[in-house]
Amino acid sequence: MDSFRSKIIPVTTILAGVVVLWYVFAVILNAPFQRDLDQRGNETPSTVEFIGKTLSQPKPTMPAPHQVAVNFFENTFLRSVTSNRSLVYNAWVTLSSTLLGFAFGTALGIVIAVGIVHVATLDRSLMPWIIASQTIPILAVAPMIIVVLAAIGITGLIPKALISTYLSFFPVAVGMVKGLRSPELMHLDLMHTYSASASQTFWKLRVPASVPFLFTSMKVAVAASLVGAIVGELPTGAVAGIGAKLLAGAYYSQTIDIWSALVAGSIVAALLVMVVGIAGRLVDRAMGGRPA
Amino acid sequence: MTWLKPSWQAVLAIALCMIAVVFKDPNAGFNYWQSWGPMIGLAVLASLISMIRLAPVVEALILLIGAHLVAWMLIRGIGSFEGEVLIPYLVALIAAWVLGINLAMLAPYFLLLTSAWLLAWRGVAVLSSLQPTEKWARIALRLIIPAIFGAWILIIWEAVTRGAGIPFILLPPPSAIGARIANSLPILGSDVRQTIFKAVLIGYVAGNLAGFAVAILADRVPFLRRGLLPIGNMVSALPIIGVAPIMVMWFGFDWPSKAAVVIIMTFFPMLVNTVAGLAASGHMERDLMRTYASGYWPTLLKLRLPAAMPFIFNALKINSTLALIGAIVAEFFGTPVVGMGFRISTEVGRMNIDMVWAEIAVAALAGSVFYGVVALIERAVTFWHPSVRGG
Numbered sequence: 001m002d003s004f005r006s007k008i009i010p011v012t013t014i015l016a017g018v019v020v021l022w023y024v025f026a027v028i029l030n031a032p033f034q035r036d037l038d039q040r041g042n043e044t045p046s047t048v049e050f051i052g053k054t055l056s057q058p059k060p061t062m063p064a065p066h067q068v069a070v071n072f073f074e075n076t077f078l079r080s081v082t083s084n085r086s087l088v089y090n091a092w093v094t095l096s097s098t099l100l101g102f103a104f105g106t107a108l109g110i111v112i113a114v115g116i117v118h119v120a121t122l123d124r125s126l127m128p129w130i131i132a133s134q135t136i137p138i139l140a141v142a143p144m145i146i147v148v149l150a151a152i153g154i155t156g157l158i159p160k161a162l163i164s165t166y167l168s169f170f171p172v173a174v175g176m177v178k179g180l181r182s183p184e185l186m187h188l189d190l191m192h193t194y195s196a197s198a199s200q201t202f203w204k205l206r207v208p209a210s211v212p213f214l215f216t217s218m219k220v221a222v223a224a225s226l227v228g229a230i231v232g233e234l235p236t237g238a239v240a241g242i243g244a245k246l247l248a249g250a251y252y253s254q255t256i257d258i259w260s261a262l263v264a265g266s267i268v269a270a271l272l273v274m275v276v277g278i279a280g281r282l283v284d285r286a287m288g289g290r291p292a
Numbered sequence: 293m294t295w296l297k298p299s300w301q302a303v304l305a306i307a308l309c310m311i312a313v314v315f316k317d318p319n320a321g322f323n324y325w326q327s328w329g330p331m332i333g334l335a336v337l338a339s340l341i342s343m344i345r346l347a348p349v350v351e352a353l354i355l356l357i358g359a360h361l362v363a364w365m366l367i368r369g370i371g372s373f374e375g376e377v378l379i380p381y382l383v384a385l386i387a388a389w390v391l392g393i394n395l396a397m398l399a400p401y402f403l404l405l406t407s408a409w410l411l412a413w414r415g416v417a418v419l420s421s422l423q424p425t426e427k428w429a430r431i432a433l434r435l436i437i438p439a440i441f442g443a444w445i446l447i448i449w450e451a452v453t454r455g456a457g458i459p460f461i462l463l464p465p466p467s468a469i470g471a472r473i474a475n476s477l478p479i480l481g482s483d484v485r486q487t488i489f490k491a492v493l494i495g496y497v498a499g500n501l502a503g504f505a506v507a508i509l510a511d512r513v514p515f516l517r518r519g520l521l522p523i524g525n526m527v528s529a530l531p532i533i534g535v536a537p538i539m540v541m542w543f544g545f546d547w548p549s550k551a552a553v554v555i556i557m558t559f560f561p562m563l564v565n566t567v568a569g570l571a572a573s574g575h576m577e578r579d580l581m582r583t584y585a586s587g588y589w590p591t592l593l594k595l596r597l598p599a600a601m602p603f604i605f606n607a608l609k610i611n612s613t614l615a616l617i618g619a620i621v622a623e624f625f626g627t628p629v630v631g632m633g634f635r636i637s638t639e640v641g642r643m644n645i646d647m648v649w650a651e652i653a654v655a656a657l658a659g660s661v662f663y664g665v666v667a668l669i670e671r672a673v674t675f676w677h678p679s680v681r682g683g
Contacts, residue, residue: 010519029542030367061542121413124420125441132660134613143624144648147640148462223529230531234624242534250537250625258537266530273529 023055029062030054031233063256072260085263093241094229095268097157101164101242102225108165109172116173117180117206127177134170142231160241167228168221175217179210181213208287215280220270230265242268300412302339305407309335312403335362335407342411348418355415356440362408363447366401367454405451409444409483416440432666469653472646479635480654487632488658490547495554500611502555504604510563511570512588524564532557536622545626553622558611565607569600602677605670609621612662616655 034054038045045053055064063071072087079086112130116123141164149159183205191201233243242265249258309332338358342351420437424430446466453465460468473480510517536553543549573596581591623633632651639647 007518007522010515012517014519014523016627023552041671051410065503074461104410116340121417121420124437125416126438128438129441129445141652144645144652145641148645187512219529223531227531227533231621234621246534247625250540253541255538255541258534262531262538265534 015112019065022062026060026062026064027051027054030057030060033057033061038164049193057172059253060255064260067256068259068263072263075260076264087245087260090241090245090261091264091268094226094233094243094265095272097160097232097241098164098222098226098229098268098272100157101161101228102168102222104161104165105168105221105225106172109169109217109221110214112169113176113180116177130170130173143234160229163232164225164228168225171217171220171224172214175213176210178244179213180206182213183209189203211287212280212282215276215283218280219276222276223269226269226272227264251281296343297345298343299414299417301410301417302342303416305339305410306336308403308407309339312407329406331362331365334358335404335411338411339407342414347583348422352415352418352422355411355418359408359412359415360443360447362404362411363451366405367447367451383570394488405448412440412444461643461645464649468646469649472650474651476647476650480650483632483635484629484654484658485577485652486547486597486628486630487550487619487623488616491622491631492615493552494547495551495619496558496611496615497552499558499615500562500608503559503607504566506559506568507563507566508592510567515572517567519639521564521567524560524567527560528564532560533618533621536618537625540625541620545628547631549624550619550627550631554615554618557614557618561610561614562604562607565603565610566600569603572595572596572603573599598676601670601674605666605674608666608670612660612666616659616662620655 013105021179031050031054033052034057038053048131054060058066060067068266075085075087079088116127145162146159149155149162187205188201191205196204229241230243233239233241235246241260244260245261245264249255249261313332335358338354342355342382346354416437419433422433424433449463450465450467453463506520510520533553535556539552539556543552570592577595577599578591581595586594598633620633620636623631624637627634632655635651636648639645639651
C-alpha cells in the first residue's frame with residue numbers, strides 16, 4: 001500500500017498539470033478562429049470574455065476538457081442504450097468484436113505455442129516467421145480484409161474479429177512459448193523420476209508453470225485486440241463502433257465527438273486490461289499462488 | 293533392415309502418389325499430363341531414397357530437391373487451367389467426396405502437392421535435427437530452415453489459388469503480386485518516399501528523442517518519475533491510433549500530420565523503457581562510480597546509459613513497427629494523392645486487390661528492413677550483453 005500512496009500524489013499532480021496545459025492549449029489553438037469570428041462580427045470582447053468564448057466553440061480545433069466531459073456524459077448516460085449516438089452502444093459494438101478476436105487470438109497463440117514447444121521442426125521454421133509477421137504493419141491489411149470479405153458476403157463481426165485475432169495471437173504465442181519452457185531442468189528431471197508420460201509432464205508441470213506468462217501476455221493481447229477492432233471499423237463505411245465514431249467525427253469536423261470517442265475507447269481499454277489482470281490474480285490464487 | 297529407416301512422411305507421400313495414380317483421369321482437361329510421369333516418379337524416388345540410411349545432409353538435400361522440383365512442375369503445369377475451376381466447383385467436389393463419389397478431377401493435383409509438401413517437411417525435420425559444430429553451418433541452418441518454410445507458404449498459396457481457381461479478388465496468387473510490383477515500381481517508390489521517408493522516419497526520430505529526453509528529465513526529478521511511469525504504462529494500453537483524425541485536422545493532409553501521429557505513438561514506449569533501463573545498472577557499479585568521484589552526468593554517460601541500451605533498443609524495435617502502423621493508418625483519414633495508406637484504401641475501393649497486396653508486400657519489406665537495421669545496430673552497440681556475446 002505504501003508504494004501506492006507514494007505514487008498517488010505525483011500521478012494526480014501530473015494529471016492536474018496535463019489538464020491545465022490542455023486548457024492553455026485549447027485557448028491558444030482556438031484563439032485564431034475566435035479572433036477571426038469576432039472581427040467579422042465587429043465585436044471587441046474583453047480578455048476574459050474572449051477566453052470564455054474560445055472554450056465554448058461548437059466545433060473547436062481543440063475542445064476544452066469540460067466540453068469533452070459534458071459530451072461524454074450526455075452520450076453515455078443520457079441517451080438510450082439502443083440509440084446509435086450512444087457511446088455505450090458504440091463501445092459495445094467494438095467490444096464484442098474485440099472479445100471475439102481476443103478469444104480466437106488467445107486460442108491460436110496457445111495452439112501455436114504448444115506446437116512450437118513440442119515439434120522441433122516447427123520451432124526452427126515457424127518461430128522466425130511469427131516474429132517477422134509482427135514487423136509487418138498488418139493493420140494496413142485491415143481495409144482489404146473487410147472489403148474482400150464483404151464482397152463474398154461475410155460482414156459484421158467476423159472480419160473485424162479476424163484483425164483483432166491477428167494482432168493478439170502474437171503476444172500470447174511468444175509468452176506461452178516462454179511459459180511452457182519455464183520449468184527448470186530439475187523439475188523436468190523430477191517428472192522423469194516419477195516416470196511421467198509426456199502428456200502428464202505437459203498438464204501437471206508445463207501448463208501450471210505457464211499460467212503467469214499467459215496472463216501477462218493476455219494483457220498486451222487484449223489491448224492490441226481493441227486497436228485491431230477500432231481500425232477494423234474505419235473502412236466499413238462508419239456504421240457503428242468507436243472507430244466508426246472517430247471516422248464520422250473526422251468527416252463532419254465534430255472534434256468534441258472524436259475526443260469523447262477517444263475517451264470511451266481508453267476507458268474500454270483500461271477496463272479490459274484490468275479485468276484480465278484480476279482474472280489472472282484470481283486464477284493464481286485458485287492455483288495456490290502466494291503473494292510475492 | 294539396418295539400411296532402412298522408414299519415416300511416416302515418406303511413406304504417406306508414396307501412398308498419396310499411388311492414390312493419385314489410381315485417380316488419374318486423362319480426360320479431366322488438365323494440361324500437365326506430359327509431365328505427370330516424371331512428377332510421380334520423382335516424388336516416389338525421393339521418398340524411397342530418403343528412407344535409406346544416408347548422411348542426414350544428403351538425405352535432406354535429396355528430399356528438398358525432389359519436393360521443390362515436383363512443386364515447380366506442378367505449378368508450371370497449371371498455367372493453362374487457372375480460373376477454369378471455380379470455388380463452386382470445389383465445393384461441389386467436396387460435397388461429392390463426402391457423398392463418396394469419385395472425385396477424379398482435382399484429386400491427383402492436390403495429392404501430388406501434398407506429397408511434395410510432406411517430402412519438404414521431412415527434409416526440414418532432418419535439417420533441424422542436425423547439430424553442426426561449425427559456427428557458419430549453424431548460422432546457415434538458422435537461415436535455411438525458415439526460408440524453406442516461407443517458400444512453401446508461397447508454393448502452397450500459388451498452387452491452391454491457381455489450382456482451385458480462387459477468384460482473383462479474394463486472393464491473388466503470389467506470381468501476380470510479383471508481376472504487379474515489377475510493373476508499378478514508380479508508384480510504389482513515390483508512396484514509400486511519402487510515407488516512410490517523410491512521415492515515418494521524421495516521426496520516429498522525433499518521437500524517440502522526445503521520449504528519451506523526458507526520460508532523462510524524469511530520472512533527474514524523482515517526483516516526475518513516480519508520476520510519469522504509471523501514466524506511461526497506462527497509456528501504452530490505450531488505442532493511441534485514435535488521435536489520427538485529430539492530427540489530420542490540426543496539421544493538414546500532408547505528411548506532418550502523419551509524423552505527429554508517429555511521434556505520439558513512439559513517445560511512451562521510449563519513455564517507459566528508458567526509465568526502466570536507467571534503473572538497470574547495479575548498486576555495486578554505481579558505488580564504484582561514486583568512489584571515482586564521478587558526478588551525475590559522467591555516471592549517466594559512462595555507466596547508466598550503456599547499461600540501459602538493451603532497454604532502449606527494445607523500445608526502438610517496438611517503435612519501428614508502431615511507426616509504420618501509425619503512418620499508414622493515419623493516411624486512412626486523409627492524404628494528398630500519394631502514400632501507402634492512401635493507395636491501399638483507394639485500390640481496395642477499386643477492387644485492385646493485387647495492387648493492395650503489392651503495397652502490403654512493400655510495407656512488409658520496409659518493416660522488416662527497418663527492424664533488421666535496428667537489430668543490427670543493437671548488436672553493434674550492446675556487444676557486451678550476454679545475449680549477443682553468447683551467440
